[in-house]
Amino acid sequence: MPAVDGVSMTVNRGERVAVLGESGSGKSATALALMGLLPGSADVSGSILLDGEELVGRGEAGMRSVRGERLALVFQDPLSALNPVYTVGRQISEMFSRRRGLPEREARRRAVELMERVRIPHAAARIDDYPHQFSGGMRQRVVIAMALALSPSLLIADEPTTALDVTVQAQILALLRQLSDEEDMALILISHDLGVVASVAQRVYVMYGGQIVEHGATQPVYDRNAHPYTAGLMASLPDQYSRRERLVAVPGSPPDPRALPAGCRFHPRCGWAESLCETTPPELLPVDDGHRRSRCHFSDRVLQAGSPR
Amino acid sequence: MLQVRSARKTFESRGIVGLGRGESIQAVRDVSFDLAEGETMALVGESGCGKTTLARMVVGLETPTSGSITFEGRDLSTLRPAQVRQVRRRIQMVFQDPYASLNPYHTVERIVSEPWRAFPDAVAKADRPARIREILRLVGLDDRFAERFPHQLSGGQRQRVGIARALAVEPRLIVCDEPVASLDVSVQAQIVNLLRDLQDRLGVAYLFITHDLRLVSHIADRVGVMYLGKLVESGATEDIYDRATHPYTQALLGNVPLTHPWREDRPQFVLGGEVPSPADPPSGCGFRTRCWRADQRCADEEPALVDRLGHPSACHYASFDLEHGATTTLPKERT
Ligand SMILES: Nc1ncnc2c1ncn2[C@@H]1O[C@H](COP(=O)(O)OP(=O)(O)O)[C@@H](O)[C@H]1O
Ligand SMILES: Nc1ncnc2c1ncn2[C@@H]1O[C@H](COP(=O)(O)OP(=O)(O)O)[C@@H](O)[C@H]1O
Ligand code: SF4
Numbered sequence: 001m002p003a004v005d006g007v008s009m010t011v012n013r014g015e016r017v018a019v020l021g022e023s024g025s026g027k028s029a030t031a032l033a034l035m036g037l038l039p040g041s042a043d044v045s046g047s048i049l050l051d052g053e054e055l056v057g058r059g060e061a062g063m064r065s066v067r068g069e070r071l072a073l074v075f076q077d078p079l080s081a082l083n084p085v086y087t088v089g090r091q092i093s094e095m096f097s098r099r100r101g102l103p104e105r106e107a108r109r110r111a112v113e114l115m116e117r118v119r120i121p122h123a124a125a126r127i128d129d130y131p132h133q134f135s136g137g138m139r140q141r142v143v144i145a146m147a148l149a150l151s152p153s154l155l156i157a158d159e160p161t162t163a164l165d166v167t168v169q170a171q172i173l174a175l176l177r178q179l180s181d182e183e184d185m186a187l188i189l190i191s192h193d194l195g196v197v198a199s200v201a202q203r204v205y206v207m208y209g210g211q212i213v214e215h216g217a218t219q220p221v222y223d224r225n226a227h228p229y230t231a232g233l234m235a236s237l238p239d240q241y242s243r244r245e246r247l248v249a250v251p252g253s254p255p256d257p258r259a260l261p262a263g264c265r266f267h268p269r270c271g272w273a274e275s276l277c278e279t280t281p282p283e284l285l286p287v288d289d290g291h292r293r294s295r296c297h298f299s300d301r302v303l304q305a306g307s308p309r
Numbered sequence: 310m311l312q313v314r315s316a317r318k319t320f321e322s323r324g325i326v327g328l329g330r331g332e333s334i335q336a337v338r339d340v341s342f343d344l345a346e347g348e349t350m351a352l353v354g355e356s357g358c359g360k361t362t363l364a365r366m367v368v369g370l371e372t373p374t375s376g377s378i379t380f381e382g383r384d385l386s387t388l389r390p391a392q393v394r395q396v397r398r399r400i401q402m403v404f405q406d407p408y409a410s411l412n413p414y415h416t417v418e419r420i421v422s423e424p425w426r427a428f429p430d431a432v433a434k435a436d437r438p439a440r441i442r443e444i445l446r447l448v449g450l451d452d453r454f455a456e457r458f459p460h461q462l463s464g465g466q467r468q469r470v471g472i473a474r475a476l477a478v479e480p481r482l483i484v485c486d487e488p489v490a491s492l493d494v495s496v497q498a499q500i501v502n503l504l505r506d507l508q509d510r511l512g513v514a515y516l517f518i519t520h521d522l523r524l525v526s527h528i529a530d531r532v533g534v535m536y537l538g539k540l541v542e543s544g545a546t547e548d549i550y551d552r553a554t555h556p557y558t559q560a561l562l563g564n565v566p567l568t569h570p571w572r573e574d575r576p577q578f579v580l581g582g583e584v585p586s587p588a589d590p591p592s593g594c595g596f597r598t599r600c601w602r603a604d605q606r607c608a609d610e611e612p613a614l615v616d617r618l619g620h621p622s623a624c625h626y627a628s629f630d631l632e633h634g635a636t637t638t639l640p641k642e643r644t
């Protein structure tokens with residue numbers, strides 16, 4: 001069973017795109033596929049275009065040339081990306097000395113510059129500190145600084161704020177927005193949080209059970225859901241404006257990626273399901289004005305019915 | 310029913326593997342609040358602000374360094390052990406991580422009946438099998454689940470088992486510590502709705518702990534906002550959502566990522582800085598290192614949690630006004 005299948009994505013220079021979905025929906029697998037980092041046994045079908053260039057199926061050698069230079073990745077847990085026994089300054093400046101062949105002094109100067117660019121206070125004084133001396137939010141800034149070192153044209157951030165508090169999350173999201181504007185860098189943000197996605201991305205890919213189920217510009221996808229899963233997510237999200245209102249839950253839970261349902265993978269949880277859905281997998285087809293796509297036999301009806309929020 | 314008075318908890322730490330000097334971590338600092346029968350009070354705040362420590366003191370897993378906790382008229386610190394047990398039975402806890410809090414080698418049936426080992430009088434032996442099935446049905450699990458093991462359950466089902474276990478001894482108060490934080494959004498809603506249904510049917514009170522302000526309005530009657538071990542603002546849910554006066558509460562509300570930002574006229578709020586170490590809290594007001602209203606008085610004089618503009622707020626300059634707080638760009642870091 002492929003980890004992600006039929007995942008086709010495009011991202012243009014300077015654009016911010018999001019992948020939205022619950023746990024096990026295949027978001028991280030997609031990110032790893034983008035980076036060419038999935039183990040050989042894993043299977044990715046589909047196509048991922050960066051500035052019109054195909055990334056899927058380039059092989060390890062082909063990917064190595066793009067990674068870092070054109071593509072960089074930031075994970076949820078900044079500690080896993082940092083070496084605990086080296087100072088952050090050394091880890092950032094190595095990007096310049098190893099990959100760019102800059103002399104040590106120059107590499108160090110550039111490292112301070114980068115730390116300032118990701119708004120680490122007192123960068124020059126903190127460059128010789130070790131990762132454990134930084135807070136979670138500051139560590140994530142260090143990881144972002146390393147990712148930016150080689151000026152990639154695409155930054156992939158996999159749940160970069162999930163482990164952080166809401167006030168620190170807002171800081172990191174604002175930083176990512178600013179950096180992508182300033183550097184004309186494309187961003188693929190991976191998140192399970194509808195609000196995080198809305199605050200960052202111009203376009204969104206909604207994933208469920210290893211597939212893209214809805215895709216389009218963020219605002220129309222949120223305002224007028226074409227897929228029952230998107231509508232279900234919207235309805236179940238708590239929001240600060242409803243007072244003691246009951247939440248509208250999606251029944252059941254996300255499928256085990258090892259045992260996906262036949263037909264439409266969402267059918268056991270779907271209020272719109274008919275017998276067709278149990279046997280025939282729907283395709284991701286254009287809906288609405290044709291700029292959006294939805295993987296549902298009844299997208300038009302769902303659109304007609306209006307969105308829960 | 311529950312009165313918490315000036316509860317304080319200080320942990321003495323020895324520093325990292327013997328290195329460095331020991332420090333005292335002031336996890337909870339002079340927190341007071343009341344909770345009435347059948348009511349839900351939410352405690353909100355970012356990680357490290359002392360929520361779990363406070364919860365653990367209320368259920369008796371931790372002893373307050375000073376202050377008192379009174380339940381149904383009895384001060385827990387002055388009771389004899391036998392009496393404490395009787396009180397304890399009426400206060401149960403649901404934990405954040407349904408994976409870690411259930412024994413992987415026990416069946417659901419055994420997990421749910423666990424509290425009866427401590428309180429054998431709760432249910433007669435003969436009635437237990439039927440009672441377990443009744444409780445499981447109450448939390449939305451049918452009879453088949455009794456024989457299963459935790460690894461055979463989804464995250465949401467495990468949290469239902471955690472709630473069933475808490476219900477087994479018919480508590481009057483359930484302390485829920487981030488009960489849905491590890492669940493997917495679509496499943497979170499099921500559990501929040503379940504907790505509300507149980508309250509309607511059983512009249513149980515909740516102390517509901519969360520870092521997610523979005524959840525609070527769906528479950529709480531009252532809200533307390535914590536920062537650096539202290540309650541900084543409290544009131545009816547509407548007071549906190551519509552009439553917050555403490556800058557930290559205003560920042561928390563403004564930092565929740567909006568689902569439909571294009572429908573709002575206010576800019577996304579970004580609060581600078583980070584929470585100071587609880588081992589070395591600032592003088593005066595704990596929030597002053599990040600506060601846009603702070604002045605010298607805030608460094609010199611600690612603001613008391615007293616009624617200001619209609620409900621308790623611990624800010625010298627309590628105000629409905631956001632002033633310079635709302636900004637779309639990153640504020641300068643304060644030092
Ligand atoms: N609970 C699980 N059990 C087994 N495999 C899993 C599980 N969760 C994720 N995986 C593996 O990862 C793939 C997709 O999950 P992932 O990309 O990690 O999802 P996400 O990042 O959206 O949570 C699955 O197809 C599977 O190979
Ligand atoms: N057993 C303990 N020993 C030492 N410090 C502790 C202990 N438990 C909690 N703390 C510290 O007390 C503070 C409050 O922690 P906690 O109550 O878990 O906060 P929250 O639940 O709000 O995240 C933190 O700084 C934490 O590191
Ligand atoms: S195809 Fe059927 S089951 Fe799948 S989302 Fe559409 S209506 Fe629901």
Ligand code: SF4
Nearest residue numbers: 594597600607624625
């Ligand atoms: S007392 Fe001063 S520092 Fe504290 S919240 Fe109020 S204005 Fe800010």
Ligand SMILES: [Mg+2]
Nearest residue numbers: 027028029159
């Ligand atoms: Mg993931």
Ligand SMILES: [Mg+2]
Nearest residue numbers: 357360361362
């Ligand atoms: Mg906690």
